[in-house]
Every structure is written in C-alpha cells, then in structure tokens.
Amino acid sequence: MEALLNQFSYGLFFWQLIILVIVIFILGKFAWKPIVNALEEREQNIEEALNKAELARQEMARLSSQNEELMKQAREERDQILKEAKALKDGIVNEAKTQAQAEGAKLIEKARIEIENQKKAALAELKGQVSALSLDIAERVLRTQLDDKAKQQELVNNLLKDVELN
Amino acid sequence: MINLKRTLLVLAVVILGANPICVLANEEAHAGEPSDKSKEIGEYIVHHLQDDHFFSLYKAGEETVGFPLPVILIDNGLKVFSSGEFKHGKAVVEKDGQFYKYYHGKIYKTDAAGTISYDDKHHPTNAKPLDFSITKNVFGLFLAAFLMFVGFLSLAKTYKKGPSNLPKGFGRVLEPLVLYVRDEMAIPNIGHRYKEFMPYLLSVFFLIFTLNILGLTPIGFNVTGNISITVCLALFTFVVTTIKANKDYWKHIFWMPGVPVPFKIILAPIEVLGMFTKPFSLMLRLFANITAGHSVIMGLIAIVYLFQTQLTVGGSVGISMLLTLVLFFLELLVAFLQAFIFTMLSSLFIGMAVEEHAHH
Known part of the structure; x- marks a missing residue:
C-alpha cells in the first residue's frame, strides 16, 4: 500500500485528467455522437426497410389473391357468356328451321291450292271443250240422224253425265 | 478482419522478439559488476513498471538508448528542461538557483552536491517539486x-x-x-x-x-x-x-x-x-x-x-x-x-x- 501511495504521481494524474477530458469532449462532439447517431439511424433504416418489405409482401399477396379472384370471376363470366351465346344460337337456328318449315308448308299449300285451282279451271275448260265437242259430235250426229231426234238427245245427255262423273 | 489478424501477428512477433533483447542488452550492461542476478531482474521489473522521465528503448553497454522527455516543474515558477540533463540520475540540474536530482523515477530538490538524505526505511526525505513532466506514461x-x-x-x-x-x-x-x-x-x-x-x-x-x-x-x-x-x-x-x-x-x-x-x-x-x-x-x-x-x-x-x-x-x-x-x-x-x-x-x-x- 505504501509502495502504491509512493507510486502515485500528481503530474501523471493531472495529465490523465486533462487527456481524458479532452478525449471525452472532442471525441464526444466529433466522433462518438455522430457515430452513435449514425449507427442508430442505420438500425432504424434497416428496421424500416424490413417493415416496408413486409408490407410490400403482404400487399403483393393481397394483390395476387385479388387477381386470382378477378381471373376466376372473368372465367365464370366468360363461361356464362359462351353458354348464353350457344343457347341464343340454338334458339335462332331452331326458330329459323321452324320458320323455314312453316314457310315451306305455306308454299306447298299455296302451290297445292294453285294446282287445285288450275286443275278446276282445266276441268271447266275441258268440260266446255267436251261439251262443244259433244255438241259438234251431236250436231254431226244430228245431221245424219235427224229423224230420230228424241233418241239422239237422250243419248247425248247420258254421255254428258258420264263425263261429269269422271 | 484480415488486416486485424495481420496487425496482431506483426505485433506478436515484434513483442516476443524484442522484449528479451531489451533485457539481454540490460543484462550485458551490468555483466561487469558482480551482482545478484535475480535481485537485479527484480529491480529491472520494478523499474519497468514505474513511470520514467526518460524514454528508454534498450541499453547498449553503458549507454541507454532512447530519447529524453521534457521535464516540467512548478517550484517557484514554471521550470521546463530536458530530462537528458539529469544524465540518468548522475548529474544534478541547476535551474534558477535550485538544484534537482533524479533518483529512482522521482525528482528531488537537493543541494549543489546532489545529497539525498534517507529515513530509516531508506526512503529519500528530500522535498519534491510539483512534477508535471511529460513522462513516459x-x-x-x-x-x-x-x-x-x-x-x-x-x-x-x-x-x-x-x-x-x-x-x-x-x-x-x-x-x-x-x-x-x-x-x-x-x-x-x-x-x-x-x-x-x-x-x-x-x-x-x-x-x-x-x-x-x-x-x-x-x-x-x-x-x-x-x-x-x-x-x-x-x-x-x-x-x-x-x-x-x-x-x-x-x-x-x-x-x-x-x-x-x-x-x-x-x-x-x-x-x-x-x-x-x-x-x-x-x-x-x-x-x-x-x-x-x-x-x-x-x-x-x-x-x-x-x-x-x-x-x-x-x-x-x-x-x-x-x-x-x-x-x-x-x-x-x-x-x-x-x-x-x-x-x-x-x-x-x-x-x-x-x-x-x-x-x-
């Protein structure tokens, strides 16, 4: 202990005090403070960056799930539209078919009526021609068989009746 | 990291290589005097552990190689001189009518002859000036x-x-x-x-x-x-x-x-x-x-x-x-x-x- 006290030097103590104070103040102002602040700032930056990355990741996940949802909806909508279009097409085709059939039937009916009319007209004409012909024949017969007039008339009437039945 | 390793390696080599040389040089310096080796080594170690006014690197023969450091004393005013003036304790330095002697790492006030008086424990009783020297420490x-x-x-x-x-x-x-x-x-x-x-x-x-x-x-x-x-x-x-x-x-x-x-x-x-x-x-x-x-x-x-x-x-x-x-x-x-x-x-x-x- 005595040796220790003997070793104690005021001069050295004084210099140590001066140097320690200088080191604390000058380094404190120009080194420790900027260093400690910069380290803290850097740590905050890193933390912030990590938080931001996490937020961005969540946002990405949210967006991608949203996208998927949208895709799903779009696909469903497309399917719906396709189905509707197909139904529409089928409807149109069917309608066209029935319409065409109806039209065809109408045309056929018309044609049939026309044919009937034509036939009737032809028959009437034929009847007229037949009667004229018959009259001609009868005239000729009459010319030749004028004596038996009643007999001839009966015969012509019978003939005409037969023609009409045809 | 590599820099630090290299620095440490260099440091280790230098220290381990040089320290024994210092002591060896010191030993050789005293080789001429018949003295107890272990006691001398003990003194050397104690001396090393203490502060010094002279920056000694090693001893070559009788010469201590190193450089003197400024001595700053406050004793009736400021006194500044080189520690080289003490000649490792062999010389008495006179400044403004006051005599100083360097003895075992400390500066004492003495008379012109450099007499140091001791108490019964062999400690110097001379007065010490306030010493603010730039010592080795x-x-x-x-x-x-x-x-x-x-x-x-x-x-x-x-x-x-x-x-x-x-x-x-x-x-x-x-x-x-x-x-x-x-x-x-x-x-x-x-x-x-x-x-x-x-x-x-x-x-x-x-x-x-x-x-x-x-x-x-x-x-x-x-x-x-x-x-x-x-x-x-x-x-x-x-x-x-x-x-x-x-x-x-x-x-x-x-x-x-x-x-x-x-x-x-x-x-x-x-x-x-x-x-x-x-x-x-x-x-x-x-x-x-x-x-x-x-x-x-x-x-x-x-x-x-x-x-x-x-x-x-x-x-x-x-x-x-x-x-x-x-x-x-x-x-x-x-x-x-x-x-x-x-x-x-x-x-x-x-x-x-x-x-x-x-x-x-």
Missing part, C-alpha cells in the same frame, strides 16, 4: 489519445455520407467494438438513457484498451498499470455516478425503502461506504491486473538469464519463449477484458444511479 497517454483521434475521427467521417455508408479498413474493426460497448454494456445496464453516457463509456473503454495494447508492445508502456491513471479513471466514474444520480439512488443509500427502521440505520453507513468501495475496486482491479501481467511476462522472459546454467542457453530461451508466448496471448485477452470490465462496471454503477425504481 504521459507520452503513452498522448499516443493513445492520438491513435483514438485518428481512428475515430476517420470513422465518424465515413458516416457523414449517410448512415448506410459502411466503414472501410480499420473502421470495420472499430465499428463492432463501438456496437459492443453500446449493446453489451451501455444498453443492458443503463437502459433508455444510455445515450448521454456513451461519450464517457466509449472514451474510457477505448483509452484503456489502447493503453493496454500499447503496454504489450516492446516500447514497454505500463500506463494502465499505474495507480495515478486508474485513480483518475475511477474518480471519473465516481463523479459521473454521483452527479447523475437521481433521488431514488440517494434514498436507497441513506434510507433504504422496504426494510425496518433499525436496519435502515445499519444499512446507511454500509451503503455510503459502498459508494466509495465501488470506484475503489475499479481502480485496484485495473491496476493490479495490468501490473501483474507485466510482471509475470517480464519474469518469464527473465528465465532466459536465470536458468542458463541449469537448462543451457537453448533450453532456457526455448522455455522462456514458450511460456511468454502463452502468457502473451493471455495478456492480449486481459488487455481487452480489463477495458471491458472497467467499462461494464462503470455502466453498471451509472445504471444503478439513474435507474428508476418501481416503488416497493
């Missing part, structure tokens, strides 16, 4: 402070470009150490108020660490192993603790809450004593560890001379080198550890002083 302090300025001002500069600008070179070694002081010592012990104590803790940590490392170089500083230095450091921690202490701290010292009144009265003097024993233990721990380390390393180097006859020259050198090498690495650890412990305990004491207690 003061030189070491300046060197350490200079190294810190260089290192940390350049480190601070790298952050000027923004906190994301990472340091390069030696700054890469310093930055983790700064972080270490902050994360392992300041924050766990002091808490959210750590920032206001960072300048003190960082200064103390790096000053002790640098001085300890300088002490391991063959230049042979023993700064942190000097009681004046550790007294100053411990006093600083004491002052910081006492000034920054809050009401709770004083309450816990003088009127411990939560114990019966008789105990409060018993505890008060113990706590008051504790206020002083804490920095006292800081002071002694650093001093004792560094001094012990220096003593043991030098003692092991001395094996080279003490056991030459028993072990032959090669054997004693080999054993000495091996033991010194092992101890040197231990001392490297101690150099860091003591800086760490001092700073750690300082922050612990500061933390106790500024802690806000939950009320019991």
